[in-house]
Amino acid sequence: MIKSFYPPQRTLMGPGPSDVHPRILAAMARPTIGHLDPLFVNMMDEVKALLQYAFQTKNELTFAVSAPGSAGMECCFVNLLESGDTVIVCQNGVFGGRMKENVERCGATAVMVDDAWGRACDVNKLEDALKAHPEARFVAFVHAETSTGANTDVQAMCEVAHRYDCLTIVDAVTSLGGTPLRVDDWGVDVVYSGTQKCLSCTPGLSPVSFTDAALEIVRNRKTAVQSWFLDLNLLMGYWGSAGTKRTYHHTAPVNALYALHEALVMLQNEGLENAWARHQQHHQALKAGLEALGLDFVVPVGERLPQLNAVRIPKGVDDATVRSLLLQDYQLEIGAGLGVMAGNVWRIGLMGYACRKENVFKCLAALDDVLARLHAPVNHGVAIAAAKAVYG
């Protein structure tokens, strides 16, 4: 007989999921009501308004796809693309590669612009590709590359894309709520994100937003959207406009939406700019500690995300051993490297509720201890003081 599952209380400082705030967990456990209940429909309208705030957009079609970020990504591509379309995909990590997969499964062509892993996407390379491919209709790239911690200049990329009459599709899975993102001001046409990063919510939903220009493309498609579940023409009827009658499409994940609502209320109460500043502040302290320890960042200053700190593993130190000891002795999760960085890099997240002073100290102390026990060639006993100096 299988018994009930009681997870331990971890501290989640990997690439996500991040620690979920107790208030959000409590919201998730509230009684389930019907997905067409008038009170639930009203709550969905609030989620839309709160997401508009989080994304800094007035886009009417701003809602949460009822599935994880990967499905949010797919929602954007399958609705916009038709067979024969060309998309320029700027890739500087794992998730750009996933965009390529999505483009090709729509029968479209992905023109890849390869940027160095660990660097922001290069706007000049994008412009070269746009010149060489006047047939391109879309430009897709990742704002905050979760595999490396690189922060791309969304505004500059969108400006160039629009100059060549392309719409932009932006992955903001790791940026939303943690680092500046201004969908309207920056000219982002389509954006998708996740709940389990800087919103401190449980994984499983994907906030998305579409401009009217993007929706025009969806409405004027020659062929049906290949996914029924992700078809915006149907989803629009379900998430609808405030005050209009909802058309049943699928059964919404009611309790997951309670959690997202609560996470967004908390973001609203903290204030978006304050949340961004908090991520930056604790990043500076963690950075000082990690550098004092002797660990090098993968991403150069200026292109670095505060919420995802990718550092190189010291020579001779076994990746998996360190992460196992951190989990076992400290209940602390940090992330492994992904793709070409597997085994060489740790990804230390400072996302949402996990982004707190006590976690900065806990992580530095735990790493210092574990690396000392493994006789790793780092500077022991100095990391905490370096972080403290930043806090002042």
Add this chain to the structure above:
Amino acid sequence: MIKSFYPPQRTLMGPGPSDVHPRILAAMARPTIGHLDPLFVNMMDEVKALLQYAFQTKNELTFAVSAPGSAGMECCFVNLLESGDTVIVCQNGVFGGRMKENVERCGATAVMVDDAWGRACDVNKLEDALKAHPEARFVAFVHAETSTGANTDVQAMCEVAHRYDCLTIVDAVTSLGGTPLRVDDWGVDVVYSGTQKCLSCTPGLSPVSFTDAALEIVRNRKTAVQSWFLDLNLLMGYWGSAGTKRTYHHTAPVNALYALHEALVMLQNEGLENAWARHQQHHQALKAGLEALGLDFVVPVGERLPQLNAVRIPKGVDDATVRSLLLQDYQLEIGAGLGVMAGNVWRIGLMGYACRKENVFKCLAALDDVLARLHAPVNHGVAIAAAKAVYG
């Protein structure tokens, strides 16, 4: 400023979501851990084993799609079908129509077998279609039609389909855990379900199961699966086999899976046959009460599901008024009719945790009261006694 959302405590006796057991809500609120945490991976293995029990299958590929039932449906179709394939779809309600949508969005052809709404699918009609369409490779139909409450003989349908060398795709969204379903004994090749019906779990996940024969088709496709998110070739690496290393695909909805695990542990503890018997017992009592009240069932005896009771709305009674009063005065949700039955039919669910004696009485008393206040032409004051007589 938008405030935290506190839903009321409803009694959910519609077509789903059904009432979620407090134990399951509590499980959902446990601390989030990483989706690659060894403890979480072990829990995923338990979910697989518990789902194998619930489906009564030994199929190795038995897991929960990280999205609602509609996505589970899509997962089955997009993985099996390629452009040019022919699928015979037997339709006896709304959800067969959704299968057609899925088939066509895969570039395949749906040969529709139209059965009467409110009746089970007719195995003879299926055989006629199989004779007329030797090119068909798949037969798809709904076991428990949520729009009408009709119960189709899955075993007979599968037997005929196999005689004509077709694989079967079965919608078991509303049947799983509430009414007999024996995937292996009945020869079901591919099955999908939902969590928010007779499992008493929150909506948002879709249990699925595939035979090796079905998987061979997926592995030998000529073209890539059109959905990256739902591609079984990738999902197999993530849900994997017990003891093998997991490959990251998407971030699992960690807390939703805690809830499903708990729901399945509860089903295991009750025993599947006991759960089926419980649904049948309370259905008999509810049926006696509804019939005493003077309400007619849509589905004839013998083809009727215990967990979804579709009854005709008495002449002159306004559907929406009744449902609003039930919600407002009794916190009781029952379902409206769907599709051609909108306005004419109520769907009263007795699913999972909601399927209890107290709810049978509550529903009958509330309906009796509301219908009396509206001077509806029904037999007042006799429903409860009729239900009591069944319980003995």
